[in-house]
Amino acid sequence: MPIPADIRNRDDGFTLVELLVGITISMIVLLATLTSLEAFSSNAAHQTRVTDANGQVRTVMDATVTDLRGASAILRADAADLVYAVATTSTTTRVERLCVASGELYGSSTIVSGTLAAPTAACDTGSKIATLKSTASTAFTYDGAALSATPALVKNVGLTFSLTATQAGMTAISTLKASAARRSAGTLPLTGGDVVPVCNAAGALLSLSASVGDLGPVSVTYANEGAISLGTPSGNTLQIPEGITRVVATITDAAGATNTIEKDIECN
Numbered sequence: 001m002p003i004p005a006d007i008r009n010r011d012d013g014f015t016l017v018e019l020l021v022g023i024t025i026s027m028i029v030l031l032a033t034l035t036s037l038e039a040f041s042s043n044a045a046h047q048t049r050v051t052d053a054n055g056q057v058r059t060v061m062d063a064t065v066t067d068l069r070g071a072s073a074i075l076r077a078d079a080a081d082l083v084y085a086v087a088t089t090s091t092t093t094r095v096e097r098l099c100v101a102s103g104e105l106y107g108s109s110t111i112v113s114g115t116l117a118a119p120t121a122a123c124d125t126g127s128k129i130a131t132l133k134s135t136a137s138t139a140f141t142y143d144g145a146a147l148s149a150t151p152a153l154v155k156n157v158g159l160t161f162s163l164t165a166t167q168a169g170m171t172a173i174s175t176l177k178a179s180a181a182r183r184s185a186g187t188l189p190l191t192g193g194d195v196v197p198v199c200n201a202a203g204a205l206l207s208l209s210a211s212v213g214d215l216g217p218v219s220v221t222y223a224n225e226g227a228i229s230l231g232t233p234s235g236n237t238l239q240i241p242e243g244i245t246r247v248v249a250t251i252t253d254a255a256g257a258t259n260t261i262e263k264d265i266e267c268n
Helices: 016-069 210-215
Strands: 072-078 081-087 092-101 104-113 127-131 140-142 156-164 173-181 195-200 203-208 218-224 238-241 246-253 258-264
Touching (some): 016 072, 016 092, 016 173
Antiparallel strands (some): 072 081, 081 092, 092 104, 104 127, 156 173, 246 258
16 A cells, blocks of 8 residues: 655654753653662661661660679779679679770670779770760769769669761761669679688688778678687688688678678688
8 A cells, every 4th residue: 555645754753852851851860769769778778877886785785784783793983984793603703894985885894713803904995885976975873973982882873875876977866775773782892712711720810812902991700601700800810720611701891881701711
């Protein structure tokens, strides 16, 4: 069938202007789509960082609260430096430290035997846990105060951390809080190694280790397993007779904090 001349001679298609308009509109739509995807991806990554930071610090806080509520002794109670100890075996103790330096939260854990003492190394020698909003923020409180001169007597410990996940111009601050009521409040940080027996011909001479002096003035009473007094100590030392194989020492400081230590005496 022959094609009419008017159809064969008609110029179909888009003009140059129409093509340019179409390309421009397509580029605008594509740019808007890519911008939305980039914003979504950035927000998702940012939220992941916030969640990870919260989760890591929350895990540390939960472990700290559990330790403090149990049989733990506080060795240092400063506004930005908390040190406490938890007995792991009859001869070893785990010393935990949480501290803030230059806007960073650090933590460390050490197993020690014998006399307990708070770490003297710089805070940032530990492992970095998180970045905080401000170094001026109080991270720890003790019975409502920013610090305590008598850590062993602290009954309640509060933990507050304002975390920052700021990156690429996006700011995110989240504040985590927890508190622990200490069942072991008033307990001196002492171990069995702080009662020192020295065997002699009469039995054994009991004394306190030199490091106990770091706690300030203390008094001690010694008794046998049946809670019968073994006599009056002289300068915190006491001679006990042969045949005594186990003693109970009760040590009290000037603030009223105390600790009871059972010690085996191995003298032949």
